[in-house]
Amino acid sequence: MSITIQHSQYNSEFYKLAKMSLPEIKEYVNNNYPRAKANFFMKYKLQQYALFLSNPKIHA
Structure with a gap:
């Protein structure tokens, strides 16, 4: 199953957060x-964010 995520300001936040550790995110x-x-x-x-990062089939 592949999930395609459309670009949006919300998704840009996910990518920004992906570069941070949990304390930095908080x-x-x-x-x-x-x-x-x-x-x-x-x-x-944050749970959705963790799933987003753990699924390699998600494309921006």
């Missing part, structure tokens, strides 16, 4: 987003 998200959005990302979207 710091980046907490510094660049309102607290509620940062908490949502760390609780729910």
Whole structure:
């Protein structure tokens, strides 16, 4: 199964985060987003982000 991800500002964030360690991701998200959005990302979207990076068949 191959998943194709269309380019968007949201996906650009994933690629930016891909170059960071987990502590760097936490710091980046907490510094660049309102607290509620940062908490949502760390609780729910970080799992999606990890899946995104672990699937080699995903294309931008």
